Amino acid sequence: MGHFGDFQHEIYADDGEGLPISYDGLEQAAKAAMTPQSFAFVAGAAGTERTARANLSAFDRWRLVPRVLRDVSERDLSTTLFGTPMAAPVLLAPVGLNSIVHDDAESAPAAAAAALGLVHVVSTASTTPLEKIASAEPEGRRWFQLYWPRTDELAKSLVTRAERAGYQAIVLTVDTCAVSWRPRDLAYRNLPFHTGQGIGNYLTDPVFRAGLAEPPESSEDALRAAIGEWSRQFGNPTLTFADLARLKSWTSLPVVVKGICHAEDARAVLDAGADGIIVSNHGGRQVDGARAALDCLPDVVAAVSGRVPVLFDSGIRCGADILVALALGASAVLVGRHWVYGLGVGGRRGVEHAMRCLLAEFDLMLALSGYARPAQLDRTSVVRES
Numbered sequence: 001m002g003h004f005g006d007f008q009h010e011i012y013a014d015d016g017e018g019l020p021i022s023y024d025g026l027e028q029a030a031k032a033a034m035t036p037q038s039f040a041f042v043a044g045a046a047g048t049e050r051t052a053r054a055n056l057s058a059f060d061r062w063r064l065v066p067r068v069l070r071d072v073s074e075r076d077l078s079t080t081l082f083g084t085p086m087a088a089p090v091l092l093a094p095v096g097l098n099s100i101v102h103d104d105a106e107s108a109p110a111a112a113a114a115a116l117g118l119v120h121v122v123s124t125a126s127t128t129p130l131e132k133i134a135s136a137e138p139e140g141r142r143w144f145q146l147y148w149p150r151t152d153e154l155a156k157s158l159v160t161r162a163e164r165a166g167y168q169a170i171v172l173t174v175d176t177c178a179v180s181w182r183p184r185d186l187a188y189r190n191l192p193f194h195t196g197q198g199i200g201n202y203l204t205d206p207v208f209r210a211g212l213a214e215p216p217e218s219s220e221d222a223l224r225a226a227i228g229e230w231s232r233q234f235g236n237p238t239l240t241f242a243d244l245a246r247l248k249s250w251t252s253l254p255v256v257v258k259g260i261c262h263a264e265d266a267r268a269v270l271d272a273g274a275d276g277i278i279v280s281n282h283g284g285r286q287v288d289g290a291r292a293a294l295d296c297l298p299d300v301v302a303a304v305s306g307r308v309p310v311l312f313d314s315g316i317r318c319g320a321d322i323l324v325a326l327a328l329g330a331s332a333v334l335v336g337r338h339w340v341y342g343l344g345v346g347g348r349r350g351v352e353h354a355m356r357c358l359l360a361e362f363d364l365m366l367a368l369s370g371y372a373r374p375a376q377l378d379r380t381s382v383v384r385e386s
């Protein structure tokens with residue numbers, strides 16, 4: 001593969017019938033392609049959605065200060081995090097319920113990520129069981145995102161299955177002990193789990209199944225009972241920092257904690273044994289009125305002071321946004337809605353297109369700002385505008 005920036009030439013050379021280029025274009029096309037309920041689920045956020053908006057406006061307060069005449073001809077975006085090599089410091093964020101977006105569901109991001117050499121973070125709330133996602137793309141690299149259920153036995157089972165299936169890290173999401181107040185979904189009375197989507201990892205889990213009176217596939221009533229059991233299991237508000245040690249004892253994989261905003265919490269999860277941190281407010285989908293994730297990043301980076309990698313998500317919309325997050329100390333970023341809109345627009349091809357556009361823009365912005373490698377970005381690469 002050449003530079004990701006070469007993708008620009010491919011786009012100019014095509015017949016003009018192609019997919020949208022920008023985030024906004026992908027969003028509009030996805031809106032047209034998806035049911036109103038499914039689009040609302042993806043696009044929506046918590047409460048007044050001001051945190052989702054703040055995630056974006058926070059990027060407007062930072063400006064890159066381009067450097068010139070620094071020979072940027074030999075660019076290399078690749079990096080390795082927690083032992084996982086990746087073609088660029090950009091991951092597909094864990095997103096549940098892909099089946100409401102496109103029939104190819106999780107197989108599309110898995111294939112797109114594998115083709116591009118990116119890490120696919122697979123959600124606990126996938127419709128396709130995690131083993132099937134892995135075996136369909138044996139060359140792909142993937143991490144497993146854990147929603148720690150109510151019973152430890154089930155949590156341990158999920159983690160063990162992921163490790164056995166070749167997942168290379170566990171991403172423990174800690175900002176969702178309950179699904180938040182989401183007015184768009186509430187207005188539609190839409191919670192997709194109620195139709196049995198997004199629970200493939202539970203329906204196939206031996207521990208989960210042992211708790212059911214009959215197999216979920218035996219009848220509609222049995223499926224309904226399984227969905228009831230799922231909703232009793234999902235979300236564990238009892239968790240504390242002390243529980244992390246138990247998760248660490250169940251797996252030899254690195255554990256990355258997702259959903260950290262406060263410097264004190266960053267210190268506490270590190271003391272509890274976390275191998276990495278993802279600064280995130282879940283794309284504004286959990287705490288309405290929460291601080292923009294980007295504004296939390298420098299505080300967390302300072303608290304961590306290089307002890308472990310700090311990753312970032314919530315609000316990445318273009319290549320320049322990636323530069324800003326890396327300049328503020330992130331080792332990599334995750335993107336959520338961006339790839340999901342690609343999925344809605346064109347399945348696997350759409351995800352790959354969306355990610356290639358983002359990576360091409362990132363590569364060009366990096367070079368044009370005077371950097372050959374992402375690791376060269378630092379606090380001097382950006383200034384804060386009032």
Ligand SMILES: Cc1cc2nc3c(=O)[nH]c(=O)nc-3n(C[C@H](O)[C@H](O)[C@H](O)COP(=O)(O)O)c2cc1C
Nearest residue numbers: 042093094095096123173282283314315335336337
């Ligand atoms: C439709 C949707 C479903 C999501 N599902 C999950 C999930 O299952 N697990 C998780 O940790 N985060 C989930 N997230 C949050 C993303 O991982 C990520 O934090 C967020 O989308 C980043 O913000 P962005 O959309 O602005 O890039 C979801 C986000 C969306 C939009």
Ligand SMILES: O=C(O)C(=O)c1ccccc1
Nearest residue numbers: 096097125176179198285
């Ligand atoms: O919708 C979400 O943001 C989300 O994280 C989620 C929560 C529960 C199940 C699936 C996805």
